[in-house]
Amino acid sequence: MALLTIGEFARASRLSAKALRLYDELGLLRPAVVDPGNGYRRYAPDQLERARAVAWLRRIGMPLAEIRTVVELPSAQAAGAVRDYWRRVEADTEAKRRLAADLVEYLSGKDITMSTSLGVEYAVRTDRGLVRRANQDFAFAGEQLLAVADGFGERGDAASQAAVSALRQVSVGDLLNAMDDAMDAAVQLAGNAVRDMEGSGTTLTALLWSGSRLGLVHIGDSRAYLLRDGELFQITHDDTLVQTMVDDGKLTTAEAASHPDRALLSKALTGDDHSPGVEVRDGQAGDRYLLCSDGLYGVVDTDTVKEVLASEEPQHAVDRLVALANAAGGPDNISCVVAHLVPR
Numbered sequence: 001m002a003l004l005t006i007g008e009f010a011r012a013s014r015l016s017a018k019a020l021r022l023y024d025e026l027g028l029l030r031p032a033v034v035d036p037g038n039g040y041r042r043y044a045p046d047q048l049e050r051a052r053a054v055a056w057l058r059r060i061g062m063p064l065a066e067i068r069t070v071v072e073l074p075s076a077q078a079a080g081a082v083r084d085y086w087r088r089v090e091a092d093t094e095a096k097r098r099l100a101a102d103l104v105e106y107l108s109g110k111d112i113t114m115s116t117s118l119g120v121e122y123a124v125r126t127d128r129g130l131v132r133r134a135n136q137d138f139a140f141a142g143e144q145l146l147a148v149a150d151g152f153g154e155r156g157d158a159a160s161q162a163a164v165s166a167l168r169q170v171s172v173g174d175l176l177n178a179m180d181d182a183m184d185a186a187v188q189l190a191g192n193a194v195r196d197m198e199g200s201g202t203t204l205t206a207l208l209w210s211g212s213r214l215g216l217v218h219i220g221d222s223r224a225y226l227l228r229d230g231e232l233f234q235i236t237h238d239d240t241l242v243q244t245m246v247d248d249g250k251l252t253t254a255e256a257a258s259h260p261d262r263a264l265l266s267k268a269l270t271g272d273d274h275s276p277g278v279e280v281r282d283g284q285a286g287d288r289y290l291l292c293s294d295g296l297y298g299v300v301d302t303d304t305v306k307e308v309l310a311s312e313e314p315q316h317a318v319d320r321l322v323a324l325a326n327a328a329g330g331p332d333n334i335s336c337v338v339a340h341l342v343p344r
Contacts, residue, residue: 130330153200
């Protein structure tokens, strides 16, 4: 079988000679033979399939370190790895799309000055539940911050407290910068709390207030709901393996609610490279928000949640929601924050 020069191989594989030299140096695509005298590289024709796979993966933007792993996998596993990579790209693109829209609106001059037209009434409650021996949830409500964190693992309580404490230290003036600071602080402090403690971490769902604008910070499966004009909306997206299967059409929402693995997280604050998603929203007088851990929404149905939010003031609402969760068995820690936006 005749070997190909680097130029011939580059044309056949649709990779440049420069790229081939780089992939050789990185150990990603070694030539079959390197002439010891002049250093010329020669490639075997049966290397073309790997080279074309590298070219395709580079075309979709996959990092070289990840490509090195993918091209070593059997075909079926490689296909799954590409599918997972592209799912991450789409999620990241969607998050950036929302942030770009927020930035366009911000730079266009909308609501740059802090509005004084809205106030917030709030209440917070957290409860151990009836089964767990300790409460690893942590919740907070204040004039500029609402937050719920659901810790897990041996250091889960420390992680949840650290994540919320990080947000409390952020100055909420310039909302876009505040959200960036909040995200970085939460990742750092929660990571420090669980360092060298594998299996520990926390979810985090928070709203930061600046005038009539709200910054939503979210990772994990704690949730934020909005009751507006009589309709209840879940404004966060669960970072769970079951939710991924729903998004892929492999499960229905009803099937996901009773799936045995519904609590398995795909992202959380664990000291790894996962960061919360951020989003800016506009508040309206009359809006009612609920932030809660899965110890509440896992056992209290959304119709009941809607009725409580619509009919109760914040303190009565959190008390009643916790009581309902315990009446349903209280299988997990329960945390909730309720806030009403009101005209000043």
